[in-house]
Amino acid sequence: MELLETAAELWPGAEVVPAGRxxxxxxxxxxxxxxxxxxxxTVLVPVETSVAAGASxxxxxxxxxxxESASRAAAGAxxxxxxxxxxxxxxxxxxxxxxxxxxxxxLGTEVTFSISIGTARVxxxxxxxxxxxxxxxxxxxxxxxxxxxxxDVLAEGEALARVGEHEFRHVVPPALLARTxxxxxxxxxxxxxxxxxxSRRRRAWDPPERAMSELDEHFALDEVELAAxxxxxxxxxxxxxxxxxxxxxxxxxxxxVVEAMAGERLVRFGAWHGDWTPWNMAFAGERVLLxxxxxxxxxxxxxxxxxxxxxxxxxxxxPASAEGxxxxxxxxxxxxxxxxxxxxxxxxxxxxxxxxxxxxLSEVPEGEHISxxxxxxxxxxxxxxxxx
Numbered sequence: 001m002e003l004l005e006t007a008a009e010l011w012p013g014a015e016v017v018p019a020g021r022x023x024x025x026x027x028x029x030x031x032x033x034x035x036x037x038x039x040x041x042t043v044l045v046p047v048e049t050s051v052a053a054g055a056s057x058x059x060x061x062x063x064x065x066x067x068e069s070a071s072r073a074a075a076g077a078x079x080x081x082x083x084x085x086x087x088x089x090x091x092x093x094x095x096x097x098x099x100x101x102x103x104x105x106x107l108g109t110e111v112t113f114s115i116s117i118g119t120a121r122v123x124x125x126x127x128x129x130x131x132x133x134x135x136x137x138x139x140x141x142x143x144x145x146x147x148x149x150x151x152d153v154l155a156e157g158e159a160l161a162r163v164g165e166h167e168f169r170h171v172v173p174p175a176l177l178a179r180t181x182x183x184x185x186x187x188x189x190x191x192x193x194x195x196x197x198x199s200r201r202r203r204a205w206d207p208p209e210r211a212m213s214e215l216d217e218h219f220a221l222d223e224v225e226l227a228a229x230x231x232x233x234x235x236x237x238x239x240x241x242x243x244x245x246x247x248x249x250x251x252x253x254x255x256x257v258v259e260a261m262a263g264e265r266l267v268r269f270g271a272w273h274g275d276w277t278p279w280n281m282a283f284a285g286e287r288v289l290l291x292x293x294x295x296x297x298x299x300x301x302x303x304x305x306x307x308x309x310x311x312x313x314x315x316x317x318x319p320a321s322a323e324g325x326x327x328x329x330x331x332x333x334x335x336x337x338x339x340x341x342x343x344x345x346x347x348x349x350x351x352x353x354x355x356x357x358x359x360x361l362s363e364v365p366e367g368e369h370i371s372x373x374x375x376x377x378x379x380x381x382x383x384x385x386x387x388x
Contacts (some may be wrong), residue, residue, distance in 0.1 A: 195282030270337025
Protein backbone atom coordinates (compact mmCIF):
# COMPACT_ATOMS: atom_id res chain seq x y z
CA MET A 1 0.00 0.00 0.00
CA GLU A 2 1.55 3.25 -1.15
CA LEU A 3 0.28 6.50 0.39
CA LEU A 4 -0.26 8.56 -2.76
CA GLU A 5 -1.96 5.71 -4.60
CA THR A 6 -4.18 5.12 -1.57
CA ALA A 7 -5.12 8.80 -1.45
CA ALA A 8 -6.17 8.77 -5.10
CA GLU A 9 -8.52 5.84 -4.42
CA LEU A 10 -10.40 7.95 -1.88
CA TRP A 11 -11.54 9.97 -4.91
CA PRO A 12 -12.29 7.14 -7.38
CA GLY A 13 -10.96 8.00 -10.82
CA ALA A 14 -8.71 10.77 -9.48
CA GLU A 15 -4.96 11.24 -9.83
CA VAL A 16 -2.40 12.72 -7.47
CA VAL A 17 -0.28 15.31 -9.31
CA PRO A 18 2.28 17.96 -8.33
CA ALA A 19 0.58 21.11 -7.07
CA GLY A 20 0.05 23.79 -9.69
CA ARG A 21 0.58 21.54 -12.69
CA UNK A 22 -0.72 23.29 -15.78
CA UNK A 23 -2.54 21.90 -18.80
CA UNK A 24 -4.98 19.92 -16.70
CA UNK A 25 -8.59 21.07 -16.64
CA UNK A 26 -9.81 18.46 -14.15
CA UNK A 27 -11.22 19.93 -10.92
CA UNK A 28 -8.94 20.03 -7.88
CA UNK A 29 -10.61 17.98 -5.17
CA UNK A 30 -8.05 18.50 -2.39
CA UNK A 31 -4.61 19.95 -1.78
CA UNK A 32 -2.01 18.28 0.42
CA UNK A 33 1.49 18.69 1.74
CA UNK A 34 3.51 15.47 1.76
CA UNK A 35 5.33 14.54 4.96
CA UNK A 36 7.99 11.88 4.40
CA UNK A 37 10.25 9.73 6.55
CA UNK A 38 13.42 8.42 4.93
CA UNK A 39 12.06 9.75 1.62
CA UNK A 40 8.93 7.60 1.94
CA UNK A 41 5.63 9.55 2.13
CA THR A 42 3.92 8.79 5.44
CA VAL A 43 1.29 11.51 5.95
CA LEU A 44 -0.69 13.81 3.69
CA VAL A 45 -1.46 17.07 5.49
CA PRO A 46 -4.43 19.13 4.23
CA VAL A 47 -3.50 22.72 3.42
CA GLU A 48 -6.96 24.21 2.85
CA THR A 49 -6.73 25.73 6.34
CA SER A 50 -3.59 26.39 8.35
CA VAL A 51 -5.38 25.27 11.53
CA ALA A 52 -6.00 21.80 10.11
CA ALA A 53 -2.46 21.62 8.72
CA GLY A 54 -0.98 22.43 12.11
CA ALA A 55 -3.27 20.03 13.97
CA SER A 56 -2.32 17.19 11.60
CA UNK A 57 1.26 17.37 12.88
CA UNK A 58 0.35 17.28 16.57
CA UNK A 59 0.03 13.57 17.41
CA UNK A 60 0.93 12.48 20.94
CA UNK A 61 0.85 9.29 22.98
CA UNK A 62 2.46 7.99 26.15
CA UNK A 63 5.18 6.51 23.93
CA UNK A 64 6.15 10.00 22.75
CA UNK A 65 9.21 11.34 24.50
CA UNK A 66 9.20 14.86 25.89
CA UNK A 67 11.39 15.91 22.97
CA GLU A 68 9.08 14.30 20.40
CA SER A 69 6.03 15.95 21.94
CA ALA A 70 7.70 19.34 22.10
CA SER A 71 8.92 19.03 18.50
CA ARG A 72 5.49 18.06 17.20
CA ALA A 73 3.81 20.85 19.13
CA ALA A 74 6.34 23.36 17.78
CA ALA A 75 5.94 22.07 14.21
CA GLY A 76 2.17 22.33 14.46
CA ALA A 77 2.36 25.88 15.78
CA UNK A 78 4.85 26.90 13.08
CA UNK A 79 2.74 25.48 10.26
CA UNK A 80 -0.40 27.09 11.65
CA UNK A 81 1.23 30.52 11.54
CA UNK A 82 3.23 29.94 8.35
CA UNK A 83 1.69 27.15 6.21
CA UNK A 84 4.14 27.93 3.39
CA UNK A 85 6.71 25.96 5.41
CA UNK A 86 5.09 22.82 3.97
CA UNK A 87 6.62 23.01 0.52
CA UNK A 88 6.24 19.53 -0.97
CA UNK A 89 2.65 19.74 -2.21
CA UNK A 90 0.33 17.68 -4.36
CA UNK A 91 -3.25 17.95 -5.57
CA UNK A 92 -6.04 15.43 -6.02
CA UNK A 93 -7.50 16.05 -9.47
CA UNK A 94 -10.59 14.53 -10.99
CA UNK A 95 -12.60 11.68 -9.57
CA UNK A 96 -16.03 11.63 -7.97
CA UNK A 97 -18.14 9.89 -5.32
CA UNK A 98 -15.38 10.63 -2.84
CA UNK A 99 -14.99 9.56 0.75
CA UNK A 100 -14.93 13.28 1.58
CA UNK A 101 -18.50 13.57 0.31
CA UNK A 102 -19.55 10.54 2.33
CA UNK A 103 -18.00 11.92 5.53
CA UNK A 104 -19.62 15.32 4.95
CA UNK A 105 -22.98 13.56 4.96
CA UNK A 106 -22.08 11.56 8.08
CA LEU A 107 -20.84 14.59 10.05
CA GLY A 108 -23.25 17.16 8.62
CA THR A 109 -20.55 19.58 7.48
CA GLU A 110 -18.00 19.99 4.72
CA VAL A 111 -14.75 18.30 5.68
CA THR A 112 -11.12 17.88 4.83
CA PHE A 113 -8.76 15.32 6.30
CA SER A 114 -5.18 14.21 6.74
CA ILE A 115 -4.31 10.73 5.45
CA SER A 116 -1.84 8.25 6.94
CA ILE A 117 -1.35 4.52 6.44
CA GLY A 118 1.33 3.74 9.02
CA THR A 119 4.26 1.39 8.66
CA ALA A 120 4.07 -1.84 6.66
CA ARG A 121 2.21 -4.44 8.74
CA VAL A 122 -0.61 -6.89 8.40
CA UNK A 123 -3.29 -4.46 9.68
CA UNK A 124 -2.15 -1.48 7.61
CA UNK A 125 -5.07 0.70 6.52
CA UNK A 126 -5.90 4.35 5.83
CA UNK A 127 -6.51 6.43 8.95
CA UNK A 128 -7.94 9.93 8.51
CA UNK A 129 -8.02 12.88 10.89
CA UNK A 130 -11.10 14.81 9.84
CA UNK A 131 -11.52 18.60 10.10
CA UNK A 132 -14.37 20.98 9.37
CA UNK A 133 -13.94 24.16 7.31
CA UNK A 134 -12.73 26.10 10.37
CA UNK A 135 -9.93 23.57 10.90
CA UNK A 136 -11.45 22.03 14.04
CA UNK A 137 -10.88 18.30 14.43
CA UNK A 138 -14.24 16.56 14.19
CA UNK A 139 -13.36 12.88 14.00
CA UNK A 140 -10.94 10.10 13.21
CA UNK A 141 -11.85 7.61 10.51
CA UNK A 142 -10.58 4.13 9.68
CA UNK A 143 -11.18 2.52 6.30
CA UNK A 144 -11.34 -1.25 5.78
CA UNK A 145 -8.91 -1.86 2.91
CA UNK A 146 -8.16 -5.59 2.81
CA UNK A 147 -9.87 -8.70 4.12
CA UNK A 148 -8.01 -8.55 7.43
CA UNK A 149 -8.45 -4.78 7.90
CA UNK A 150 -12.13 -5.03 6.98
CA UNK A 151 -12.42 -7.50 9.85
CA ASP A 152 -10.51 -5.13 12.14
CA VAL A 153 -12.66 -2.10 11.30
CA LEU A 154 -15.87 -4.04 11.84
CA ALA A 155 -14.55 -5.50 15.11
CA GLU A 156 -13.53 -2.10 16.45
CA GLY A 157 -16.96 -0.72 15.68
CA GLU A 158 -18.54 -3.57 17.64
CA ALA A 159 -16.11 -3.05 20.52
CA LEU A 160 -16.73 0.70 20.78
CA ALA A 161 -20.48 0.15 20.68
CA ARG A 162 -20.14 -2.25 23.60
CA VAL A 163 -17.75 -0.27 25.80
CA GLY A 164 -19.66 2.91 24.98
CA GLU A 165 -22.61 1.53 26.94
CA HIS A 166 -20.61 1.82 30.17
CA GLU A 167 -19.28 4.67 32.28
CA PHE A 168 -15.65 4.29 33.32
CA ARG A 169 -13.73 6.30 35.87
CA HIS A 170 -10.28 5.71 34.44
CA VAL A 171 -10.72 4.50 30.84
CA VAL A 172 -11.74 6.89 28.05
CA PRO A 173 -12.48 5.18 24.71
CA PRO A 174 -13.28 7.19 21.59
CA ALA A 175 -16.92 8.02 21.07
CA LEU A 176 -18.52 5.95 18.33
CA LEU A 177 -20.01 8.45 15.86
CA ALA A 178 -20.94 6.23 12.93
CA ARG A 179 -20.46 2.83 11.33
CA THR A 180 -21.12 3.13 7.62
CA UNK A 181 -20.06 1.73 4.24
CA UNK A 182 -18.61 3.60 1.29
CA UNK A 183 -18.25 1.80 -2.04
CA UNK A 184 -18.39 -1.52 -0.21
CA UNK A 185 -15.72 -0.60 2.35
CA UNK A 186 -16.55 -0.36 6.06
CA UNK A 187 -15.96 3.12 7.49
CA UNK A 188 -15.54 3.66 11.23
CA UNK A 189 -15.98 7.25 12.40
CA UNK A 190 -15.05 8.05 16.00
CA UNK A 191 -14.80 11.16 18.09
CA UNK A 192 -11.32 12.58 18.59
CA UNK A 193 -9.22 11.84 21.65
CA UNK A 194 -6.81 14.74 21.72
CA UNK A 195 -4.10 14.37 24.36
CA UNK A 196 -1.99 17.32 25.32
CA UNK A 197 1.71 17.44 24.58
CA UNK A 198 2.20 18.59 28.15
CA SER A 199 0.20 15.94 29.98
CA ARG A 200 1.89 14.55 33.06
CA ARG A 201 4.76 12.23 32.12
CA ARG A 202 4.95 8.73 33.51
CA ARG A 203 7.35 5.89 32.99
CA ALA A 204 6.23 4.23 29.78
CA TRP A 205 7.16 0.75 31.04
CA ASP A 206 4.68 0.93 33.95
CA PRO A 207 1.23 -0.27 32.81
CA PRO A 208 -1.77 1.78 33.99
CA GLU A 209 -2.99 -1.12 36.08
CA ARG A 210 -5.89 0.73 37.71
CA ALA A 211 -7.43 1.48 34.31
CA MET A 212 -6.67 -2.02 33.05
CA SER A 213 -8.31 -3.59 36.11
CA GLU A 214 -11.36 -1.37 35.69
CA LEU A 215 -11.91 -2.54 32.12
CA ASP A 216 -11.37 -6.17 33.09
CA GLU A 217 -13.64 -6.03 36.13
CA HIS A 218 -16.43 -4.24 34.27
CA PHE A 219 -16.94 -7.39 32.21
CA ALA A 220 -15.99 -9.94 34.89
CA LEU A 221 -17.44 -13.43 34.71
CA ASP A 222 -17.56 -16.21 37.28
CA GLU A 223 -14.52 -18.36 37.90
CA VAL A 224 -14.45 -21.51 35.79
CA GLU A 225 -12.08 -24.43 35.54
CA LEU A 226 -9.72 -23.65 32.69
CA ALA A 227 -10.33 -26.84 30.71
CA ALA A 228 -14.11 -26.40 30.97
CA UNK A 229 -14.15 -22.74 29.94
CA UNK A 230 -15.52 -21.49 26.61
CA UNK A 231 -12.28 -19.53 26.15
CA UNK A 232 -10.11 -22.65 26.30
CA UNK A 233 -12.39 -24.47 23.85
CA UNK A 234 -12.19 -21.52 21.45
CA UNK A 235 -8.39 -21.54 21.68
CA UNK A 236 -8.35 -25.20 20.69
CA UNK A 237 -10.55 -24.33 17.69
CA UNK A 238 -8.23 -21.46 16.75
CA UNK A 239 -5.17 -23.70 17.04
CA UNK A 240 -6.82 -26.33 14.87
CA UNK A 241 -7.43 -23.77 12.11
CA UNK A 242 -3.72 -23.00 11.63
CA UNK A 243 -2.76 -24.06 8.13
CA UNK A 244 0.85 -25.11 8.64
CA UNK A 245 0.78 -28.62 10.17
CA UNK A 246 4.15 -28.33 11.92
CA UNK A 247 3.29 -25.03 13.59
CA UNK A 248 -0.18 -26.31 14.46
CA UNK A 249 1.27 -29.41 16.04
CA UNK A 250 3.76 -27.44 18.13
CA UNK A 251 1.05 -25.13 19.48
CA UNK A 252 -1.30 -28.01 20.25
CA UNK A 253 1.46 -29.91 22.06
CA UNK A 254 2.18 -26.86 24.22
CA UNK A 255 -1.53 -26.42 24.94
CA UNK A 256 -1.73 -30.05 26.06
CA VAL A 257 1.01 -29.32 28.60
CA VAL A 258 -0.80 -26.20 29.81
CA GLU A 259 -4.03 -28.15 30.18
CA ALA A 260 -2.29 -30.91 32.14
CA MET A 261 -0.69 -28.28 34.37
CA ALA A 262 -3.68 -25.99 34.94
CA GLY A 263 -6.79 -27.54 33.39
CA GLU A 264 -8.49 -28.09 36.76
CA ARG A 265 -7.59 -24.66 38.15
CA LEU A 266 -10.29 -22.08 38.68
CA VAL A 267 -9.59 -19.12 36.41
CA ARG A 268 -11.28 -15.73 36.58
CA PHE A 269 -12.40 -14.39 33.22
CA GLY A 270 -12.99 -10.79 32.21
CA ALA A 271 -12.08 -8.52 29.31
CA TRP A 272 -9.00 -7.05 27.70
CA HIS A 273 -8.33 -4.26 25.24
CA GLY A 274 -6.05 -6.65 23.39
CA ASP A 275 -3.41 -4.16 22.24
CA TRP A 276 -2.89 -1.87 25.23
CA THR A 277 0.52 -0.30 24.67
CA PRO A 278 2.01 3.17 25.27
CA TRP A 279 1.53 4.09 21.60
CA ASN A 280 -2.21 3.38 21.84
CA MET A 281 -2.89 5.57 24.88
CA ALA A 282 -2.25 8.89 26.61
CA PHE A 283 -2.90 10.21 30.10
CA ALA A 284 -5.39 12.97 30.85
CA GLY A 285 -4.91 13.53 34.57
CA GLU A 286 -5.78 10.24 36.24
CA ARG A 287 -7.69 9.00 33.21
CA VAL A 288 -6.33 7.05 30.25
CA LEU A 289 -7.29 8.02 26.70
CA LEU A 290 -7.27 4.70 24.85
CA UNK A 291 -7.67 4.03 21.14
CA UNK A 292 -7.37 1.10 18.67
CA UNK A 293 -10.01 -1.25 20.10
CA UNK A 294 -10.14 -3.81 17.28
CA UNK A 295 -8.65 -6.55 19.52
CA UNK A 296 -11.06 -6.01 22.42
CA UNK A 297 -12.51 -9.26 23.72
CA UNK A 298 -14.70 -10.39 26.60
CA UNK A 299 -14.38 -13.81 28.21
CA UNK A 300 -10.58 -14.00 28.32
CA UNK A 301 -8.49 -14.78 31.43
CA UNK A 302 -8.18 -11.71 33.62
CA UNK A 303 -4.87 -9.88 33.69
CA UNK A 304 -3.72 -10.24 30.08
CA UNK A 305 -3.46 -6.51 29.28
CA UNK A 306 -0.61 -5.83 31.76
CA UNK A 307 1.38 -8.76 30.36
CA UNK A 308 0.89 -7.64 26.75
CA UNK A 309 1.88 -4.11 27.72
CA UNK A 310 5.10 -5.21 29.38
CA UNK A 311 6.07 -7.59 26.56
CA UNK A 312 5.67 -4.82 23.99
CA UNK A 313 7.39 -2.11 26.02
CA UNK A 314 10.34 -4.24 27.02
CA UNK A 315 10.91 -5.41 23.45
CA UNK A 316 10.20 -2.18 21.60
CA UNK A 317 12.93 -1.27 19.16
CA UNK A 318 14.72 -4.60 19.51
CA PRO A 319 14.63 -7.68 17.26
CA ALA A 320 11.99 -10.21 18.25
CA SER A 321 13.30 -12.99 20.45
CA ALA A 322 11.91 -15.65 22.75
CA GLU A 323 14.39 -14.51 25.41
CA GLY A 324 13.05 -10.95 25.29
CA UNK A 325 9.45 -12.13 25.59
CA UNK A 326 10.22 -14.40 28.56
CA UNK A 327 12.28 -11.69 30.26
CA UNK A 328 9.37 -9.25 30.04
CA UNK A 329 6.90 -11.84 31.34
CA UNK A 330 9.20 -12.61 34.26
CA UNK A 331 9.32 -8.93 35.23
CA UNK A 332 5.55 -8.60 34.87
CA UNK A 333 4.94 -11.67 37.06
CA UNK A 334 6.49 -10.34 40.27
CA UNK A 335 3.42 -8.43 41.52
CA UNK A 336 1.03 -11.15 40.32
CA UNK A 337 0.35 -13.69 43.05
CA UNK A 338 -2.96 -14.96 41.69
CA UNK A 339 -3.66 -18.48 40.47
CA UNK A 340 -2.33 -20.12 43.60
CA UNK A 341 0.86 -18.08 43.70
CA UNK A 342 2.02 -19.33 40.32
CA UNK A 343 2.02 -16.28 38.05
CA UNK A 344 3.69 -18.20 35.24
CA UNK A 345 0.32 -19.89 34.63
CA UNK A 346 -1.14 -16.55 33.60
CA UNK A 347 1.87 -15.98 31.35
CA UNK A 348 1.19 -19.33 29.68
CA UNK A 349 -2.43 -18.36 29.07
CA UNK A 350 -1.33 -15.03 27.63
CA UNK A 351 1.08 -16.72 25.23
CA UNK A 352 -1.64 -19.12 24.06
CA UNK A 353 -4.04 -16.22 23.49
CA UNK A 354 -1.60 -14.01 21.60
CA UNK A 355 -0.23 -16.90 19.55
CA UNK A 356 -3.67 -17.78 18.25
CA UNK A 357 -3.81 -14.22 16.94
CA UNK A 358 -0.26 -13.97 15.59
CA UNK A 359 -0.28 -17.34 13.85
CA UNK A 360 -3.62 -16.61 12.18
CA LEU A 361 -2.38 -13.22 10.97
CA SER A 362 0.87 -14.71 9.69
CA GLU A 363 -1.15 -16.71 7.15
CA VAL A 364 -3.02 -13.76 5.57
CA PRO A 365 -1.63 -11.31 2.94
CA GLU A 366 1.12 -9.14 4.46
CA GLY A 367 1.46 -11.79 7.18
CA GLU A 368 5.22 -11.87 6.70
CA HIS A 369 5.37 -8.72 8.83
CA ILE A 370 4.32 -10.68 11.92
CA SER A 371 5.45 -14.22 11.13
CA UNK A 372 8.89 -13.85 12.75
CA UNK A 373 7.37 -12.51 15.95
CA UNK A 374 4.85 -15.35 15.92
CA UNK A 375 7.60 -17.95 15.72
CA UNK A 376 9.60 -16.39 18.57
CA UNK A 377 6.44 -16.25 20.67
CA UNK A 378 5.82 -19.93 19.97
CA UNK A 379 9.35 -20.77 21.16
CA UNK A 380 8.69 -18.70 24.31
CA UNK A 381 5.55 -20.73 25.00
CA UNK A 382 7.40 -24.01 24.47
CA UNK A 383 10.17 -22.96 26.86
CA UNK A 384 7.78 -21.77 29.56
CA UNK A 385 5.84 -25.03 29.22
CA UNK A 386 9.06 -27.03 29.60
CA UNK A 387 9.12 -28.36 26.04
CA UNK A 388 12.35 -26.68 24.96
